Amino acid sequence: MKAVLEDVATAPISEAEKALFAFVDTLNHRAAQVGREDIAHLKDAGWTDEALFDTVTVCALFNFYNRWIDGTGVQDMPTEMYQRSGQRMAATGYAPPPPAKPEE
Numbered sequence: 001m002k003a004v005l006e007d008v009a010t011a012p013i014s015e016a017e018k019a020l021f022a023f024v025d026t027l028n029h030r031a032a033q034v035g036r037e038d039i040a041h042l043k044d045a046g047w048t049d050e051a052l053f054d055t056v057t058v059c060a061l062f063n064f065y066n067r068w069i070d071g072t073g074v075q076d077m078p079t080e081m082y083q084r085s086g087q088r089m090a091a092t093g094y095a096p097p098p099p100a101k102p103e104e
Contacts, residue, residue, distance in 0.1 A: 016045040
């Protein structure tokens with residue numbers, strides 16, 4: 001949703017989602033400052049331990065992948081490839097397409 005990317009604070013999403021995005025921002029920029037009060041705030045907003053574990057895991061993995069890509073010099077894909085990938089994921093999720101059948 002474009003509004004979330006532009007300004008989470010004014011985006012038309014729930015207060016719980018705003019709290020989660022603010023937490024992810026803290027985790028990305030000031031991870032050493034994350035404390036028990038941050039987790040308590042998210043739990044008060046209705047997030048479960050499992051949701052918070054998933055949030056931290058996804059955030060950490062994206063940070064790892066971005067640094068790995070930057071450090072190894074992997075080249076970015078052309079815009080067309082991102083669009084095709086987005087269309088595929090919108091239709092089938094993250095599952096890869098089935099393998100092509102060999103021609104006989």
